[in-house]
Amino acid sequence: MKNENELLKRAAKGDEAAFLQLYQRHQGPVFRFALHMSGQRETAEEIVQEVFLSLLSAPKGFVEQAGNLQGYLIGTARNMLRNRLRQTWRYVAVEPATVGAELFDAVSKEQELRELRAAILSLPPNYREIVALCDLEGMDYSQAASHLGCPVGTIRSRLHRARATLAAKMQKRIRCTA
């Protein structure tokens, strides 16, 4: 990823191929992070678009010495998501809870995953983002710490608490549906 700064400079000068290369390299992680945080594909895609547009309009916002470009882009997405969540915090999208006949289908794996997703989306944002990066994206503690700008110890403790909360939520749901 050594040539990312070079690609960024070329993109800023109007090199379409360089911009496309940057987009294709980083859109996946940014999209998945936004999807895990918002729970909505549409919102996640809007965030991806906004993140790369902001990179286009202010390429000097990224300082190579301060970290890698992916971390910077995820950080930008995080700020944008926080602003959105702040504006629409009452309406954070959570998948519909198990209702009606679906109660009897709760043992199915698909249903379980749906519930797990709903449980993740109901976590506080600072827990949710760590679950998104570490458990869903497979980053290690140091990578997540670098992306979120906090100590590794904080990541570790928050992840532990987030998992415990998730496990409790899942247990509660299973008990409710049993």
Place this chain on the structure above:
Amino acid sequence: MNEQIELIDNLRRLASALPREASPAVEQKLMTAFRERRPRKIAVWAYAAAACAVLAAALVLTHKPARPPRTLDVYLPSGFVALPYSQSGVPMESAIVIRVRIRPAELSSMGVAVPAAASTAKVQADVLVGQDGVARAVRLVE
């Protein structure tokens, strides 16, 4: 403990079940936005070029060519007669006057009007010498 393991396993399965990338429509929109920004950049250059052209035109129109340095060949002090054979190509920007004693006949050959009654005795004359050391003009003192 089993709950934790099961949870992590389910999280992994959830991650693989969710879409991995933004749809191609996002890429298209972004590339369109990228292309729309480029002409604006060109327009900035066009504005800059136009401004330079206007500035250059204004300079040309208001510019007065520098006058050539005044030469003492043209503006000789009163009484001096230019020496025809010594018109140096170098403009005379400064000069010194050297007073000499010279025969009237020699003065006459230089184009200086000498009274007919002048004797053969030497007379005083001023020679104008330019900054290049070349004598440019001469005048009769007496």
